[in-house]
Amino acid sequence: MGLDIRFPLGLMFLVTGGLMTVYGFFTRGSAIYQKSLGDNLNLQWGIIMFLFGAVMWYLGKRQSWKNDPVNPRPWERPQYPH
Numbered sequence: 001m002g003l004d005i006r007f008p009l010g011l012m013f014l015v016t017g018g019l020m021t022v023y024g025f026f027t028r029g030s031a032i033y034q035k036s037l038g039d040n041l042n043l044q045w046g047i048i049m050f051l052f053g054a055v056m057w058y059l060g061k062r063q064s065w066k067n068d069p070v071n072p073r074p075w076e077r078p079q080y081p082h
Contacts, residue, residue: 007060013053020046 024043027033033040 010057017049
């Protein structure tokens with residue numbers, strides 16, 4: 001039961017943010033950005049999404065669940081009847 005949603009969520013944002021950043025980088029100064037007052041929103045939000053994905057991926061990766069008999073996970077602790 002060591003599934004952590006941060007890992008796949010981080011990968012999804014890493015890939016999407018990376019694609020948006022690359023697309024925004026190669027379309028700098030294009031006429032498509034006139035509707036957004038000249039701001040390259042693909043590049044800006046791509047970087048933000050990439051950084052968010054990197055943080056989520058790191059937090060999901062560092063959390064490692066191991067079978068530890070001394071400090072078991074809360075749901076693996078023995079239940080003693082009262």
